[in-house]
Amino acid sequence: MIALLRMEVGKVARLASTRAALAVLAIFPLLWAYAPGVFDVYGLFLVSGFQVPALSLLSSMEFLMPLLIAIVAAELVGVEVRTGTLPTILLRPVTRSSWLLAKMMVLLVVPFLGMAWFLAASLLAGIPYGFEGFVGGTGLGAGGLAGAGLLTPSAALAEVVRAYLLAALALVPIAMLAVLATVVTMNAASGALATLSVLIVMNLLVIFPGLEPYLLTRHLSAYADPVAGVGWMVALLALYAALFATVAMVLFERKDF
Amino acid sequence: MVGPNGAGKTTLIRLLSGLAFPSEGTVRLLGVDPQVHPEVRRSLGAVVEAPAAFYPWLTGRGNLRLHARLAGGVADGRIDALLAEMELTRDADRRVAVYSLGMRQRLGVAAALLARPRVLLLDEPASGMDPLSLHIVHRALQDAAHSGAAVLLSTHHLDEVVRYGDAVGIMEEGALIDQVDLAARRGRYRVVVDDVAGAMAALEAASWTTSLTQRGGAVLVQLRESGDAARIAPTLVAAGVAVQALSEDVFDLRGYYRDRLQAERDRRREVAQERVAARAVEAALVGDEGAGEEAP
Numbered sequence: 001m002i003a004l005l006r007m008e009v010g011k012v013a014r015l016a017s018t019r020a021a022l023a024v025l026a027i028f029p030l031l032w033a034y035a036p037g038v039f040d041v042y043g044l045f046l047v048s049g050f051q052v053p054a055l056s057l058l059s060s061m062e063f064l065m066p067l068l069i070a071i072v073a074a075e076l077v078g079v080e081v082r083t084g085t086l087p088t089i090l091l092r093p094v095t096r097s098s099w100l101l102a103k104m105m106v107l108l109v110v111p112f113l114g115m116a117w118f119l120a121a122s123l124l125a126g127i128p129y130g131f132e133g134f135v136g137g138t139g140l141g142a143g144g145l146a147g148a149g150l151l152t153p154s155a156a157l158a159e160v161v162r163a164y165l166l167a168a169l170a171l172v173p174i175a176m177l178a179v180l181a182t183v184v185t186m187n188a189a190s191g192a193l194a195t196l197s198v199l200i201v202m203n204l205l206v207i208f209p210g211l212e213p214y215l216l217t218r219h220l221s222a223y224a225d226p227v228a229g230v231g232w233m234v235a236l237l238a239l240y241a242a243l244f245a246t247v248a249m250v251l252f253e254r255k256d257f
Numbered sequence: 258m259v260g261p262n263g264a265g266k267t268t269l270i271r272l273l274s275g276l277a278f279p280s281e282g283t284v285r286l287l288g289v290d291p292q293v294h295p296e297v298r299r300s301l302g303a304v305v306e307a308p309a310a311f312y313p314w315l316t317g318r319g320n321l322r323l324h325a326r327l328a329g330g331v332a333d334g335r336i337d338a339l340l341a342e343m344e345l346t347r348d349a350d351r352r353v354a355v356y357s358l359g360m361r362q363r364l365g366v367a368a369a370l371l372a373r374p375r376v377l378l379l380d381e382p383a384s385g386m387d388p389l390s391l392h393i394v395h396r397a398l399q400d401a402a403h404s405g406a407a408v409l410l411s412t413h414h415l416d417e418v419v420r421y422g423d424a425v426g427i428m429e430e431g432a433l434i435d436q437v438d439l440a441a442r443r444g445r446y447r448v449v450v451d452d453v454a455g456a457m458a459a460l461e462a463a464s465w466t467t468s469l470t471q472r473g474g475a476v477l478v479q480l481r482e483s484g485d486a487a488r489i490a491p492t493l494v495a496a497g498v499a500v501q502a503l504s505e506d507v508f509d510l511r512g513y514y515r516d517r518l519q520a521e522r523d524r525r526r527e528v529a530q531e532r533v534a535a536r537a538v539e540a541a542l543v544g545d546e547g548a549g550e551e552a553p
Contacts, residue, residue, distance in 0.1 A: 003326035014314055084310030087276050088368070091305065092327040093298040256277040 049126025054139030078188025302374030309365025
């Protein structure tokens with residue numbers, strides 16, 4: 001298992017989609033920090049560097065982050081099919097479940113690492129605005145960007161870190177869904193597109209109000225607008241992730257190569 | 258294992274190696290189902306694609322190290338020895354992405370041999386290989402066979418099969434239609450003589466022959482050891498028999514394969530025609546009965 005994990009860590013770092021995602025996440029905050037039209041179009045006036053991470057997160061969790069995580073997860077499985085290395089590896093005394101489990105374990109961490117990178121890039125982009133205490137909000141806590149009075153740097157940082165952690169957590173089931181979709185289609189592009197399709201359909205299910213608290217897509221914005229307590233959110237997301245992972249594992253066990 | 262494209266050779270190898278599941282029946286590798294007991298693959302070396310796929314961003318040596326780790330580790334120096342055997346030492350530290358087809362194929366065979374497997378399954382490992390690479394691979398497979406490994410090779414190189422194989426199975430439409438013991442047909446010589454009866458008598462008395470067959474004006478001599486071929490002519494001359502020609506009787510697998518496949522296809526066609534005819538008769542009978550019922 002250790003050998004498989006080492007192999008998968010090396011692989012995810014080498015994926016073209018990982019590198020592209022890291023580049024996008026590094027550039028994206030700069031748009032909020034420096035794009036001249038931001039103030040006119042959105043009527044925003046930034047007073048602190050802590051507000052850049054908030055704007056980056058608020059504008060990316062709807063589509064960009066799920067897309068990036070789905071592509072990376074799908075490619076981590078799909079690259080083995082594309083390069084033909086999957087049969088070669090499965091000829092070794094490696095069980096199919098351990099092979100897929102190693103990928104899933106790496107993908108459990110990837111959203112958190114991605115979010116850490118995104119947060120670092122956003123904070124760097126916010127340097128010109130300074131990180132002192134300010135009157136207003138980070139956009140991720142009470143009162144939104146207007147805030148509820150004076151916010152100390154430590155309180156602002158805690159709000160931002162907490163939001164990024166919750167956002168990363170919401171991305172974990174999406175990574176597992178992408179693995180499942182790629183196991184079904186045995187193609188990275190199809191797997192990523194299938195994942196997005198499921199998310200789009202799930203988004204439409206808000207027309208059934210009773211379903212809303214249980215929808216995975218609803219929890220993509222839970223970092224700023226929670227449906228219920230963090231415990232409930234973690235349990236539900238863990239259930240989704242476990243469900244997708246288990247189905248992927250069962251299907252993969254009976255695939256012919 | 259030989260057979261036309263689509264005969265089922267690749268499917269057989271994938272089933273045996275645990276990459277595919279049988280729609281019915283069971284698969285046993287060293288006595289156990291490779292799907293239920295994946296640990297049996299510690300004793301398996303295989304090439305299921307030509308060329309075998311490797312991570313292009315790793316070097317040849319790096320890929321073998323990775324396979325060694327997944328195999329549970331190999332003896333020190335095994336990777337270097339295999340790279341040398343496959344004549345890849347010079348390119349061992351180059352990325353596989355820049356390897357030629359032949360180099361990747363040789364690396365695939367090296368990976369299959371890595372853990373000193375008891376069973377080697379190879380699906381056309383020499384497809385598109387240059388003669389030198391072909392020689393290197395066959396030499397390595399022969400060494401593995403001599404050290405006790407069972408080697409099952411699917412190939413279209415019939416001449417190579419005759420030269421290196423102990424037995425050959427012929428497949429057609431998913432079935433094994435014939436098996437030939439090539440080892441028993443090796444060490445056989447054809448002697449054209451002026452006196453067949455005299456030659457038969459002289460050779461029958463020799464302890465180094467195992468069987469004699471008369472074929473027209475020639476005698477087919479099966480030897481215990483190939484090295485005894487040099488004793489045939491002197492023995493016959495000493496018995497007063499004139500030797501007109503002496504050559505090794507190489508089994509014509511190409512011709513045998515062609516004839517065997519044709520016979521099998523003819524047989525299947527006949528069976529299909531008989532079925533169609535039987536169905537036609539059945540349909541006619543049903544029609545007659547129906548017409549009889551309708552009649553007043």
